[in-house]
Amino acid sequence: MERKAEEHLYPQWRGWLRACEDRERAMFQDAQENSHPIRQPINGEEEALEAFDDITYCKGQYFIRMLEGFLGDDAFRDGIRLYLKENQFSNANATNLWNALEKSSGRSVTKLAPPGSSNRGFFG
Numbered sequence: 001m002e003r004k005a006e007e008h009l010y011p012q013w014r015g016w017l018r019a020c021e022d023r024e025r026a027m028f029q030d031a032q033e034n035s036h037p038i039r040q041p042i043n044g045e046e047e048a049l050e051a052f053d054d055i056t057y058c059k060g061q062y063f064i065r066m067l068e069g070f071l072g073d074d075a076f077r078d079g080i081r082l083y084l085k086e087n088q089f090s091n092a093n094a095t096n097l098w099n100a101l102e103k104s105s106g107r108s109v110t111k112l113a114p115p116g117s118s119n120r121g122f123f124g
Contacts, residue, residue, distance in 0.1 A: 025054065025058055026054070026061075026062060029055050029058070030059055035055060038055070038059055038060045067101070070107070071104075071105040071107055071109075075101075075104050075106075076101065076104075076105070079101035079105060080100070080101075081104075082100040082103060082104055083101070086100060094113070098113065
């Protein structure tokens with residue numbers, strides 16, 4: 001959301017140039033031997049702290065942008081709103097998000113990023 005807000009409010013900053021740099025850094029890091037999926041099992045607080053690194057944020061950002069492009073801006077926003085509404089007083093997971101995005105768009109998100117998937121596709 002940071003990049004989208006910046007692009008909307010301050011287009012003269014050319015945030016898309018920095019976004020390209022972020023994408024290239026994410027691709028470089030993802031090509032390394034020690035790369036990991038965006039979504040991975042977390043078995044405790046220490047693992048949670050270790051899991052949120054540049055790969056998680058940068059690669060995750062570009063996965064979300066690709067997903068938004070695939071679904072369309074309006075359907076994506078409607079799906080996010082539905083996800084927040086349906087889960088406002090509870091814990092939620094990726095499956096809840098995928099279901100909301102599928103309802104709002106009529107397109108299959110789980111085919112792109114199956115729940116529990118450990119493959120090295122978009123989500124892996």
